[in-house]
Amino acid sequence: MSRKRFQDMNCGVAQTLEQVGDWWTLLIVRDAFLDKTRFSEFQESLGIAKNILSDRLRKLVENGILEKERLDEPGARYAYRLTKKGRDLWLVLTAMRLWSDRWVFGERDVPLVAREEDSHREVAALLAVDRDGDPVEPGKLEWAPGPAPRRRAKRRNAGARR
Amino acid sequence: MSRKRFQDMNCGVAQTLEQVGDWWTLLIVRDAFLDKTRFSEFQESLGIAKNILSDRLRKLVENGILEKERLDEPGARYAYRLTKKGRDLWLVLTAMRLWSDRWVFGERDVPLVAREEDSHREVAALLAVDRDGDPVEPGKLEWAPGPAPRRRAKRRNAGARR
DNA sequence: CGATAAGGTTTCGTTACGCAACTTGCAAAA
DNA sequence: TTTTGCAAGTTGCGTAACGAAACCTTATCG
Numbered sequence: 001m002s003r004k005r006f007q008d009m010n011c012g013v014a015q016t017l018e019q020v021g022d023w024w025t026l027l028i029v030r031d032a033f034l035d036k037t038r039f040s041e042f043q044e045s046l047g048i049a050k051n052i053l054s055d056r057l058r059k060l061v062e063n064g065i066l067e068k069e070r071l072d073e074p075g076a077r078y079a080y081r082l083t084k085k086g087r088d089l090w091l092v093l094t095a096m097r098l099w100s101d102r103w104v105f106g107e108r109d110v111p112l113v114a115r116e117e118d119s120h121r122e123v124a125a126l127l128a129v130d131r132d133g134d135p136v137e138p139g140k141l142e143w144a145p146g147p148a149p150r151r152r153a154k155r156r157n158a159g160a161r162r
Numbered sequence: 163m164s165r166k167r168f169q170d171m172n173c174g175v176a177q178t179l180e181q182v183g184d185w186w187t188l189l190i191v192r193d194a195f196l197d198k199t200r201f202s203e204f205q206e207s208l209g210i211a212k213n214i215l216s217d218r219l220r221k222l223v224e225n226g227i228l229e230k231e232r233l234d235e236p237g238a239r240y241a242y243r244l245t246k247k248g249r250d251l252w253l254v255l256t257a258m259r260l261w262s263d264r265w266v267f268g269e270r271d272v273p274l275v276a277r278e279e280d281s282h283r284e285v286a287a288l289l290a291v292d293r294d295g296d297p298v299e300p301g302k303l304e305w306a307p308g309p310a311p312r313r314r315a316k317r318r319n320a321g322a323r324r
Numbered sequence: 325c326g327a328t329a330a331g332g333t334t335t336c337g338t339t340a341c342g343c344a345a346c347t348t349g350c351a352a353a354a
Numbered sequence: 355t356t357t358t359g360c361a362a363g364t365t366g367c368g369t370a371a372c373g374a375a376a377c378c379t380t381a382t383c384g
Binding site: 164165166200201202205212213215216239240 | 329330331332333334340341342
């Protein structure tokens with residue numbers, strides 16, 4: 001009678017939820033993007049119970065989304081930092097932010113903004129492109145179920161795992 | 163001692179999680195994208211308990227992500243369909259799918275594919291653009307906390323709510 | 325009328341969450 | 355050297371959410 005797991009579902013959404021689908025997890029990741037690194041920083045920022053935070057951080061480290069580093073500084077024991085895998089979640093966070101921007105906040109301002117370091121240009125939208133980089137019309141999308149045996153052609157970034 | 167709510171957090175990620183952050187909710191939305199409309203279809207597809215499914219469907223309808231329609235067909239039943247707000251979640255699902263494609267599945271195939279209706283070109287990546295539509299370098303992003311009083315300039319699609 | 329099916333609701337046991345109190349490790353103050 | 359103090363947890367306990375199965379309701383079919 002334990003909580004159902006999504007491990008065996010052959011679906012990317014389910015697999016992602018398996019790793020970051022817990023109630024607090026994505027907010028911890030969001031805070032990590034905001035350069036929070038310490039246990040107490042997450043705790044104060046989120047108002048999360050310490051045992052829950054402890055558990056979520058452990059799972060995030062286990063899943064390779066955060067890495068735990070021991071610090072020598074006085075007053076600071078550990079630092080939790082995003083790995084490459086963790087930083088790659090920015091698209092998920094951005095998609096959620098943009099959705100809420102439109103459907104929840106309405107005209108209110110949102111506090112988390114992604115922007116280019118140099119120009120400070122903000123990410124205002126996400127654009128879907130095919131494997132050649134050509135835009136795909138969002139209004140004319142259909143979803144196809146699988147399993148579709150397809151070869152992923154030439155990935156820009158090889159060496160995906162770690 | 164109820165579960166902590168994210169309502170009051172002035173953060174788009176939190177607001178989105180408040181509506182679709184429950185354990186099963188995004189999988190129900192995914193199934194809705196796959197043209198499932200009936201209670202029993204969701205139930206069989208997901209293996210979710212009926213009371214949980216009932217509760218999640220109700221909340222999704224309350225939040226305007228699904229709409230419940232009474233059908234006249236024999237066997238008289240209901241259909242749950244995505245609203246515009248619900249269909250707008252495709253970016254979130256796609257971002258999650260692409261992430262798992264890279265970090266979970268590795269070389270395995272994924273079963274949920276978004277593609278253009280006419281050309282059948284698949285969405286292979288999401289591209290961040292600024293408000294002028296110019297691409298923003300993903301590698302050089304920084305995250306800024308708010309609240310940043312910014313005016314959202316000329317949205318492509320006005321009339322956001324409904 | 326009885327059987328069957330969709331779409332739930334109820335009941336009940338287990339798991340997860342939330343809170344407070346306690347523990348541990350280290351470092352600086354007294 | 356003892357004490358204080360903070361970071362980073364762990365433990366115990368009560369409540370809320372979840373999961374499975376049984377039950378209910380409405381409608382159709384024979």
